[in-house]
Amino acid sequence: MIEKYSLSILYTAPTAIRGLMRFGEAWPNRHDLSSLRLLGSVGEPINPEAWKWYHHVIGKDHCPIMDTWWQTETGMFMITPTPVVPLKPGSGTRPFFGAQAEIVDEAGNPVADGEEGYLVLNKPWPAMLRGIYGDPERYVSQYWSKYPGKYMTGDSARRDKDGYYWIIGRVDDVIKVSGYRLGTAEIESALVSHPAVAEAAAIGLPHDVKGTAIHTFVILRTGFTPSDELKEELRKHVGHEMGPIAKPEEIQFVDKLPKTRSGKIMRRVLKARAQGLPEGDISTLEE
Numbered sequence: 001m002i003e004k005y006s007l008s009i010l011y012t013a014p015t016a017i018r019g020l021m022r023f024g025e026a027w028p029n030r031h032d033l034s035s036l037r038l039l040g041s042v043g044e045p046i047n048p049e050a051w052k053w054y055h056h057v058i059g060k061d062h063c064p065i066m067d068t069w070w071q072t073e074t075g076m077f078m079i080t081p082t083p084v085v086p087l088k089p090g091s092g093t094r095p096f097f098g099a100q101a102e103i104v105d106e107a108g109n110p111v112a113d114g115e116e117g118y119l120v121l122n123k124p125w126p127a128m129l130r131g132i133y134g135d136p137e138r139y140v141s142q143y144w145s146k147y148p149g150k151y152m153t154g155d156s157a158r159r160d161k162d163g164y165y166w167i168i169g170r171v172d173d174v175i176k177v178s179g180y181r182l183g184t185a186e187i188e189s190a191l192v193s194h195p196a197v198a199e200a201a202a203i204g205l206p207h208d209v210k211g212t213a214i215h216t217f218v219i220l221r222t223g224f225t226p227s228d229e230l231k232e233e234l235r236k237h238v239g240h241e242m243g244p245i246a247k248p249e250e251i252q253f254v255d256k257l258p259k260t261r262s263g264k265i266m267r268r269v270l271k272a273r274a275q276g277l278p279e280g281d282i283s284t285l286e287e
Contacts, residue, residue, distance in 0.1 A: 011040035013263025017050045022198030040066040043263040045167045047189030051089035075127030091164045108147040116158045121151040175204035180245050190241035196224040203271045213249035226253035
């Protein structure tokens with residue numbers, strides 16, 4: 001497809017990028033990618049390791065990556081790179097012109113740079129959803145009630161000292177272990193930074209002592225074999241990257257992960273499978 005149509009723009013979900021990483025550089029290098037001028041990342045946060053691989057192997061170190069944050073409800077990019085802003089691997093950079101984003105705590109107070117909190121939008125935007133058909137009260141309660149006057153995105157994020165925003169993931173995907181809040185995207189990013197790991201997914205499961213324990217699912221790169229020794233190596237690697245509290249309780253090697261057609265990992269399905277519970281509606285699964 002790339003050879004036939006001579007693409008200049010390529011948008012790919014982070015999960016698809018990590019899937020390519022599993023097989024190394026041989027497959028992409030068989031194709032002529034010289035026509036590419038711009039790369040995009042869509043679906044969910046892209047970890048820095050996947051960003052760098054995408055930039056180097058697919059973009060040949062010269063294609064900018066449009067790693068954007070937006071929602072169906074916002075109607076357009078709200079945090080996005082622009083030509084005048086340098087890129088940082090894994091960050092959507094800064095709010096688009098005219099958009100005002102903020103990171104707040106549970107009480108709605110702004111948090112310090114570098115701290116995790118709730119991502120909110122301070123001003124409505126012309127492209128944004130204006131209501132839910134037949135249920136206007138739900139629209140108000142879902143998006144505008146937790147922090148009056150602020151649009152509640154449902155995502156957790158942090159902002160660095162340069163004003164760059166780093167999306168951690170859905171608030172529902174944050175795992176609280178012994179009082180510490182850990183984003184699934186952070187844990188998955190730590191795993192993927194190990195040379196043996198192509199893709200990873202993290203969920204929280206009930207634990208008698210910790211309250212919640214981290215369980216992970218890992219797809220290995222070609223050339224690596226599942227073993228107890230590798231499990232322990234990966235646990236130590238996550239501990240080194242994030243601290244001992246983030247070490248997974250369990251690491252399960254798998255061949256694939258349940259994803260939507262847009263490339264988002266369905267963590268609720270993984271959680272249901274791990275607990276032997278009904279998986280619910282899986283009509284959006286890619287398979």
